[in-house]
Amino acid sequence: MFNLQITDETSPLKSVVLGTAMSSGPMPKPEEAYDPKSLEHILAGTYPDEADMVREMQGFSAVLEKHGVQVFRPEILEDCNQIFSRDIAFVVDNRLVEANILPEREREFEAILHVLDHLEEDQVIVPPEEVHVEGGDVMPWNEYLFVGTYTGPGYRDFITARTNQEAVDFLKDTFPKRIIKPFELRKSNTNPRKNALHLDCCFQPVGRDMAILHKESFINHGEYQWLVDYFGPEKVFEITEDEMYRMFSNVFSISPEVVVSERSFERLNTWLRKQGLTVEEISYQEVGKQGGLLRCSTLPLERGQA
Template sequence: MKLNINNETSRLRAVVLGTAKSNGPAPTIEEAYDPKSIEHIKAGTYPTEEDMTAEMAAVASVLKKYDVKVYRPEVISDYNQIFARDIAVVIEDKFIKANILPDREKEIKAIQYVIDEIDPKKVFKAPSEDIHFEGGDIMIHNDYIFIGTYKGEDYSDCIVARTNMKGVDYIKGLFPHKKVIEFDLNKSMTDPRSNALHLDCCFQPVGVNKAIIHKEGFRNPKDYEFLVDLFGMENLFHIDKNEMYSMCSNIFSIAEDVVISEQNFKRLNAWLSKNGIKVEEVPYAEIAKQEGLLRCSTMPLIRD
């Protein structure tokens, strides 16, 4: 397999889509990784395997409609394998394994059959366990690589901080010809409306020159201002805290003019349609209860 990813929106040809099969029982509060999951565990509204499997089947159906090659992880019993984006990232023709939370290391093994199709010289893994990054924090935008991070002094105690500056520097080292820009994100262990778990929870390019953005997701106003200058205010769709909570910035592009979006994102979907982007609407609100959505559960391998 010849990998090719240079941005978030070119025509998709191959992707890994996670699976909700044999997802296991709802976690305990102590086992949860994010405040939104904890909120639903406490409320008794944590999503069921049946509902999440149906939602992912809807996405698989849309991808099939557009003739995208879809790889699924091998199913591990009683194990959450929905968020394929976290475990690796493809940039250009390189497959880079992420250093993720130790409890999730089995996930990469479940797609080993995919990795076996890639030239071993194009497969990378960070050489040290203190180099942290996850795919949800990394976005390729042509000449740029955008990376979400957290620069707070409490990084080591903050389980919702997944990418550190050592991770940023590692990616910079692999792609010296790219402009690598890091963004310091707001994190909260207690309030899901104030927690940008990954960069794609508060920002994502869409179409040719547009993006979805949540201004309050950025700790440093200059990071937000950089994106305004780069894209132009008129090309940005601003979402509020409740829309970020619903994961409005976490849709997924099949092409510059086609996206998969959650069916309840009425305001966003209308804006996308108005700007000439076809919206394939799917139900995904149950999976969203785990603070992840469509981008989180897909890992692109090949785009035109």
């Protein structure tokens, strides 16, 4: 049992839904790819094996449990990719929002209903149909709710555009005590080095007052600069295009003092340790071939006081 409560990205984690790679199905056809990184590996013949991804996710679960986190897993749906639980829902304060995700993925939310069955009816919010939003684009932080979005021309042509202006307006109405701060993200259906699928693919707060950030993923320089000024240049770890492609910003905080990171992220992990954080390094590169990493795999349900 848990009390639904998420006020920020790094307070001590108590409970979380971690996705599953079990029965994730055959390699998709190129035209079935949801993002350009998956497409890249499908075409190259390097799409990850299920057994490798299951092993990596077991390693992630073991680290979470080592730190006393209650880990829930989805019911396993046959031949269904359920790795990225952040896509299907997100929690802000004491309310859970069911994401309006790609229609092909609606079954994934049904597979976590057993975790949510004790919640009050008014704690689960189902946005109207015109609101497109996924959890990777939504970050509570202090008085803010940071939201990645795309409102430019050709929204419907981008399978990588997951959160729209209607979502920004909906979040303002739903969480009136929060300051909604949107950020326009660069999108590409075909080039993973020019695509920020979600906000957490180019930015994430860590610790108590630091952030990981990739400049070129933000369409508007002023929005990027706002983040630099907010956290302070000395508190920002700037990542390169290659590091963004490898998803350096998609680590996961267990607490303000503990971060789970991919073990190959040597430059980032060294910096985090210099800031006094404990870095739990795990192997997660095979999961990463599908366009998401550690934060994408998690749906935090409850965090305590920092």
